[in-house]
Amino acid sequence: MAATYREPRAPGFWPLALLFGAFVLFLYGPMLTIFVLSFQGPEGGLTFPMRGWSLHWYRQLAEGLGVVDIGAAFRRSLALGAVVMGLTVALSLLAALAFRKRLRGSNLLFYVTIASLIMPSIVVSLGIGLQFRLLDSGIKQLAGAWGLDDWLETFTTSLGLFSSALGAHLTWTLPFGLLIMFAVFNRFNPAYEEAARDLGASPWQTFRHVVLPLIGPSAIGVGMFGFTLSWDEIARTSQAIGDVNTLPLELQGLTTTVTTPAIYALGTVTTVVSFAVMALAIGATRALKRRQGGSR
Structure with missing residues (x-):
């Protein structure tokens, strides 16, 4: 049996491998540390050494x-x-489908859309919060002019989870989604759509049965990005949420008051949710690809 020849490692392989290993440890080491410390016993603290193993802090959470x-939250x-x-x-x-055709001012619209990526997150949050407070003033003036005094007694603010906070999160997630979908359609072969139309398919049938299955994995990826970016967002939410808090804001506030591993248990739960969403997205993408392969 002939011996297999292995090409020798380049001189710089091991230094670069060590550097990469240190980077991975720096990136994931804190997360793994929090995971481990969250399973301490009732006498556990915020640092090593471990004091027993239990689910005590998850029960307290x-x-x-x-x-x-x-x-x-x-x-x-x-x-x-x-x-x-x-x-x-x-x-x-929808935006990616619209941009497939030449639009007047499309370049300006594109750059305006993604401009929020380079704006400091806290500035975006402050700006959205200020806009909605000005809106509150306008609403109160109109309500007073229309004699809606009873309604004014119950009205507090238009800032809320699905108004200002939703808008703040979309300024963060939409640019990423647009860039991904633009890249997908730049590689999309229009011959598939032309073939469907030649066979008598309507525009809706072409989109539903041809375009959507082909871009489905990318759309799932955009959805995964949208959820995980929103799930962990703090800065853009802080000034635009109103009277309630999301889980990341509560977690940030608890870091100054909670001095037990319960804070690590909460951090672990939030991270597990993010990983679960990513696993579901990967599973859905693979299932869609298997379905497409089986239908050919």
Whole structure:
């Protein structure tokens, strides 16, 4: 049996491998540390060494952390992330379809759309918060002029989860979705659509049965980006959320008051949700590709 020849490593391989290993450790080491420390026993602290192994801090998290309603914040973030995900996919797809044709002012519109990526997140949040406070003043003046005094007694602000906070998150997720869908359609072969039209398919049938299945994996990826970016967002939400908090904002606030591994348990739960969404997106993409392969 002939021996296989292995090409020798380049002189710079091991230094670069060590550098890459250090980068991966720096990137994921803190996350793994939090995971491990969250499983400490009742006497555990915020640092090593470990003091036993248990689910004590997860049970405490389920019971609540002081006056903070973690369950309500979790549901708010989940609902907001789902809405942001759906809108990001829908608007990115529609915009990419529109930009396939030449539009007057399309370059200016494109750069305006992605400009929020280079704006500091806190400035975007402050600007959105200011806009909605000005809107509140206008609403109160109109309500007073129309004699809606009873309604004014119950009105507080238009800032909210699915108004200002939703808009703030879309300024972060939509540019990413647009860039992905633009790249997808730049590589899309229009011959498939022409073949469908030659066979008598209507524009809607062409989109549903030809275009959408081909770009489906990319649309799922856009949805995954939309949810995970919204799920972890703090800066753009901080000044635009109103009277309630999302889970990341509650987590940020708890870092100054909670001095037990319960804060690590909460961080672990939020990270697991992000990984679960990514796993679902990957599974859905693979299932869609298998379905396309089986239909050929």
